[in-house]
Amino acid sequence: QGLGKTLQTIALLGYLKHYRNIPGxxxxxxxxxxxxxxxNEFKRWVPSLRAVCLIGDKDARAAFIRDVMMPGEWDVCVTSYEMVIKEKSVFKKFNWRYLVIDEAHRIKNEKSKLSEIVREFKTTNRLLLTGTPLQNNLHELWALLNFLLPDVFNSADVSECLEVQCCSCYFDSQAAVLKPFLLRRIKGEVEKSLPPKKEVKIYLGLSKMQREWYTRILMKDIDILNSAGKMDKMRLLNILMQLRKCCNHPYLFDGAEPGPPYTTDTHLITNSGKMLVLDKLLAKLREQGSRVLLFSQMTRLLDILEDYCMWRGYEYCRLDGQTPHEEREEAIDTFNAPNSSKFIFMLSTRAGGLGINLATADVVILYDSDWNPQVDLQAMDRAHRIGQKKPVRVFRLITDNTVEERIVERAEIKLRLDSIVIQQ
Structure with missing residues (x-):
């Protein structure tokens, strides 16, 4: 469904075997x-490539290593990051031809355990697959390049790479340096008929209750905010988190919701600036026959949204980090089914962001924004992907004059970096 990174990789390995007589x-x-x-893709595209899969508990792995891997009657071994860490001694015994890492931004931190282990393997060629080579800063991109070519991109470069300020001539030279090592696929090139995507930022105010809580959080921690320099970073991040919760919905704090008895009523909407806007927006979208993906960072907020959907009578599906694998498949299939009655699919941004296809929705609402802009882009791409028939509208809710404005600003700076260095 994506841009064919899987297929291209399989084709390369098949080509090596059948046309160049290069074994695994x-x-x-x-x-x-x-x-x-x-x-499945190996079987489907190049069944003559003998692909085996290392996964399972300790006993299953031991048997697999003894009966399958060691005899060596295979071409490709597919396995997960966790398994490599657990069975690294076995993987070190082989002289690998190609080492391919999918979603390679997993090794963007060169000090992580996985990065250190994969660097120890004997490999002739290395191939990294990622949709987002540059997520936060140039150092991460450098770490990926250093893995591919440790001699060219050595540790001396990194300090230089980080010291240079953002001047355009430097980025031009970087883009030129990257060219030989980067094959870039863009949706527009692969799928000419993909309808456009349009993002609208909606700036809104805090409700009276939110203003009270926002002030309370800041006043409570005023001494921390004033003690510039001797800052405890964790406490500051915690304050930021509390402020973000406040912007989303005051009921995320214990004691904010009126009750007992607790009722689902208009107060659920009127006490949050975002809910006021969301309520009007959803009614309009429903009228227009659109279907909606609703993303939030916070699973507790999804709980509030569930109450809201039941109260308004909107049919919905939900997926977050706690959703078991079978239920995920079921929710996705139900939502994507022809003439499905589900109007909203609510997802937590990080759990629902990777590799899921929900192209039957044509509206994406980002209830809040992530510090890492690639995470939000991945979320939008659940709907804006090959198979989408309608133009996709993205609404991003941002609370005016709060920490949220800063988060969006920071994210946009990171995206500019991506567009200068990678997109060229």
Missing amino acids: PHMVLVPKSTLHNWM
Whole structure:
């Protein structure tokens, strides 16, 4: 459904075997959730490539290593990040031809355990697959390049790379340096008929109750905010988190919701600036026959939205980090089914952001924004992807004059970096 990174990789390994007589063994490292898909694609596209999959508990792995891996009657071993860490001694025994890492931004921190282990393997070629090579800063991109070519991108470069200020000539030279190592696929090139995506930022105010809580949080921690320099970073991040909660809905704080008895009523809407706007927006979208993906960072907020949907009589599905695998599949299939009665699919941004296809929705609402802009882009791409028939509208809710404005500003700076260095 994406841009064919999986297929291109499989084609490359098949080409090496059949046209160049270059045997494996190859290793493909993937997130656990995509293992199944990779194995299916190998069978589907190049069945003559003997792909095996290392997964399972300790006993299952031991048997697999003894009966399958060691005899070596295979071409490609597909496995997950976790398994490589657990079975690194086995993987070190092989002389790998190609080491492929899917969703390679997992090794963007060169000090992480996974990064250190994959660097120890004997490999002739290395291939990294990622939709988001540059997430927060240039250092992460450098870490990926250093993994591919440790001699070219060595540790001396990194200090230089981080010291240089953002001048355009520097970025031009960076883009030129990257060109030989980067194959970039853009949706517009792969799928000419994909309808456009349009993002609208909606700026809104705080409700009376939210203003009271926002002030309370700041006043309570005024001494921390004033003690510039001797700042305890964790406490500051915690204040930011509390302020973000406040912008979303005051009921995320204990004691804010009126009661007992607790009732679902108009106060659920009127006490939050975002809910007021969301309520009007959803009514309009419903009228227009649109279907909505609603993303939030906070699972507790999804609980409030569930109450709201039941109260308004909107049919919905929900997916977050706690949703078991079978229920995920079921929710996605129900929402995507022809003539589905589900109007809203609510997802937590980080759990629902990767690799899920919900192209039957044409509206994405980001209830709040992530510090890492690629996370929000991944979320929008659940709907704006190959298979989408309608133009996609994205609404981003931002509370005026609060911490949220800063988060969006910071995210946009990171995206500019991406567009200068990578997109060129």
